[in-house]
Structure formats: structure tokens, C-alpha cells
Amino acid sequence: MTIRESSAEWRGTLKEGSGRLRLGSGVFEGAYSFPSRFENGPGTNPEELIAAAHAGCFSMALSAILGRDGHIPGSIRTTAKVHLGATTAGPTITCIELEAQASVAGLAAEEFERLAQAAKSSCLVSRALASVAAITLKASLIDH
Numbered sequence: 001m002t003i004r005e006s007s008a009e010w011r012g013t014l015k016e017g018s019g020r021l022r023l024g025s026g027v028f029e030g031a032y033s034f035p036s037r038f039e040n041g042p043g044t045n046p047e048e049l050i051a052a053a054h055a056g057c058f059s060m061a062l063s064a065i066l067g068r069d070g071h072i073p074g075s076i077r078t079t080a081k082v083h084l085g086a087t088t089a090g091p092t093i094t095c096i097e098l099e100a101q102a103s104v105a106g107l108a109a110e111e112f113e114r115l116a117q118a119a120k121s122s123c124l125v126s127r128a129l130a131s132v133a134a135i136t137l138k139a140s141l142i143d144h
Contacts, residue, residue, distance in 0.1 A: 008032075021049065038084070038091070047093065051080040054125045058098055062119035066104060069115060074103035095134045101142045112141050 005024035011017050015034045021044060022029040035041025055078040066073050078100040085094035100116060116139035120126055126135055 047082040047084050051082045054096060055080040057123045057125035058100065058119060061123040062100065062116055065115050065119045071104050071107050076100060076102040093132050096132055098137045100139045103142050109141055113139055
């Protein structure tokens with residue numbers, strides 16, 4: 001089975017320190033800090049990377065499901081919004097909103113919605129994040 005790797009290094013205290021996140025492939029490396037994670041400071045954060053992973057995984061899962069059903073998408077564009085909130089357990093991912101727009105010729109909106117919901121359920125990242133209280137999906141067909 002495939003193994004993927006990324007790394008992080010943190011220096012200093014939680015609020016005053018900072019770190020760097022690096023993807024194992026080397027295509028991304030970026031700074032992160034308390035302000036970039038829990039406020040609106042510059043840099044990235046783990047939740048932003050989770051959002052990117054979820055959007056990418058969902059888009060591929062939807063493409064696979066559409067293809068198995070005989071529909072070839074022209075394009076699929078997905079945005080994922082990861083909500084970080086406070087709970088009694090501490091900071092927690094409380095919700096993930098997926099919003100997808102796809103160009104698929106000859107597909108009825110109701111059928112597209114059914115296939116999109118199936119993609120949300122089967123997406124590896126959705127399954128990995130099953131403990132998130134709510135993962136929502138707004139999917140729509142667009143003309144291109």
C-alpha cells in the first residue's frame with residue numbers, strides 16, 4: 001500500500017513560537033504559527049491543509065463515481081471550508097463544508113446530487129474525518 005509522508009517542526013512556546021510544515025513530495029513548504037492557526041495571521045495551518053486534502057479527494061472520488069456511471073466530467077471544482085471551534089475537549093474541527101461545481105454533459109441535476117453524495121461518503125478523506133460532527137455538501141452542475 002502507498003505511504004505518504006509530511007513533516008512539521010515547531011520552535012518555541014505555543015503562542016510565541018512558530019514552525020514549518022513540509023510535504024514529503026517537496027511541492028509545498030510553509031510557515032505556521034499560533035496566529036495563522038487560531039487567528040488571522042500570515043502562514044498556513046493544519047486545518048487549511050486538511051481542507052485542501054478534502055477538496056482534492058472529493059473531486060477525484062466524484063470523477064471516479066461519475067465515470068463508473070458513464071459520465072465524463074469536463075471539470076470538477078471543489079472548495080472545502082474547515083471550521084475550527086471551541087468545545088469542552090478544546091479546539092476542534094466542528095464542521096467541514098464542501099462545495100462542488102461540475103461540468104457534466106447530459107446529466108440531470110437529481111442524478112448528479114445522488115452521485116455527489118455517494119462521492120462524499122466514499123472519499124477517503126471524508127472517511128478519515130468521520131469524527132467531525134458535520135460534513136456538508138452543496139453540489140451543482142454548471143455549463144462550460
